[in-house]
Amino acid sequence: xxxxxxxxxxxxxxxxxxxxxxxxxxxxxxxxxxxxxxxxxxxxxxxxxxxxxxxxxxxxxxxxxxxxxxxxxxxxxxxxxxxxxxxxxxxxxxxxxxxxxxxxxxxxxxxxxxxxxxxxxxxxxxx
Numbered sequence: 001x002x003x004x005x006x007x008x009x010x011x012x013x014x015x016x017x018x019x020x021x022x023x024x025x026x027x028x029x030x031x032x033x034x035x036x037x038x039x040x041x042x043x044x045x046x047x048x049x050x051x052x053x054x055x056x057x058x059x060x061x062x063x064x065x066x067x068x069x070x071x072x073x074x075x076x077x078x079x080x081x082x083x084x085x086x087x088x089x090x091x092x093x094x095x096x097x098x099x100x101x102x103x104x105x106x107x108x109x110x111x112x113x114x115x116x117x118x119x120x121x122x123x124x125x126x127x
Contacts, residue, residue, distance in 0.1 A: 001080075003092045007065030010089040011052045014061045017087060021059070030060030035084045041075075048072050060086040 004013050021027050032038045045054050050072050053063060062076045062085035080088045 002087060002089045004089055005092060007067050007091045010063040010065050010091065011056075014052075014056050014063055014087070014089045017089075018056065018059045018061055027059065030086045032057065032060050032084045032086075035082070037082055037084055041079055041084050044075055048075070057085065062088045064088060064090045066091075 002013065002017070004010055018030075021030055032041070035041075041057065045057055048054065048069075048071075050068060053068075053072060053076070056063060057079070062079055064073055064076045064080075068076075076085070076088065079085045
């Protein structure tokens with residue numbers, strides 16, 4: 001789970017992380033193609049009008065913010081819970097992280113330069 005400062009940054013940051021994965025040759029680590037429910041989720045996504053959500057799913061990324069339809073947010077929640085998406089970007093306020101005021105650290109499990117930091121209380125997605 002990656003925390004960003006504002007809801008508009010969920011898509012922007014997801015796209016940046018996706019591009020970094022491509023540049024570093026790490027796309028297969030994130031792709032959901034091996035997940036048993038991948039086909040089911042792709043069919044569900046076809047009913048959504050959210051083109052960013054569809055595009056990011058194929059790369060293993062998910063987004064969640066108040067500007068999305070409730071049905072799309074629920075779908076993203078299920079996908080993350082089922083681990084069909086590997087990286088889920090949410091505004092800090094979704095989980096109250098903006099009140100913590102601490103430096104958040106995430107690591108994609110690669111143990112390399114792909115790890116980034118995020119400081120929500122300063123309005124910086126850290127990417």
